[in-house]
Amino acid sequence: MTTPVRINLLPHREQKRQARQRQFVSLTVLLVVMSLGVVGLVHFILATQIDNQNSRNALLKGEIAKLDEQIREIDKLREQIAQVLSRKQVVETLQGNRNEAVHLLDQLVRQLPDGIYLRSIKQSGTKVTVIGYAQSNARVSTLMRNIDSSPWLTQPELVEIKLVPVPPSATPAQRGQPNPGDRVNEFTLNMQVKRTAPPLDPRAAPPAAAAAAASAKPTTGPAAGTAAPAPASSPAPAKGAAGPTKAALAAEGSRA
DSSP states (O other): OOOOOOOOOSOHHHHHHHHHHHHHHHHHHHHHHHHHHHHHHHHHHHHHHHHHHHHHHHHHHHHHHHHHHHHHHHHHHHHHHHHHHHHHHHHHHHHHTTTHHHHHHHHHHHHOOTTEEEEEEEEETTEEEEEEEESSHHHHHHHHHHHHTOSSEEEEEEEEEEEEEOOTTOOHHHHTSOOTTOEEEEEEEEEEEOOSOOSSOGGGSOHHHHHHHHHHSOOOOOOTTOOOOOOOSSOOOOOOOOGGGHHHHHHHHHHO
């Protein structure tokens, strides 16, 4: 008996193709889901880190604002300290120099030699400018030596010296009964006041010792570049004073 031949008439190739398509779609969907999961996880991690960084930034801004406020307070305190120190310095300076004018006038009276009287005295800080009249250039040199040896005055500098007619306002003791046309040396002298106290009281030194110390110093001539005329041959005014030193110098001029 002959076996019948079996022929498969079903579309098996189409079924296999559809099975492969379903497998591909399934794998694609799975990969998409996994990709979305990874993306979501990364986004979540990044969002968490950003939130943490934002919170840190906010904390840092708050601390920086507090530090800025503290720095402003410190700056205000420093300004107040600087103002207090400057006021203290001014008070100490005034306290230390309150007797400066007294010492200045006292030293001008003590150091002024015979044959010189002053017309004006002006002080600006430590600089003192005096204008006066002298019988000769040698008298001005003696005054500069005396100032250089003074415990309260220093750095004498002759600005100008010139021959002028005897001022009509001079007293008879100052004029010395001059003849018509007499001329005297008018000088302008700058000096510095020592701010530090001297080591010894100037009034404690005897006059003989002060004179010996003045004579031991070299003669100080006029400042460089200043033309000093020859001494006048006619009688010149005797010693006197103007302003605060007038009484003391007039007494010495009358004795001369």
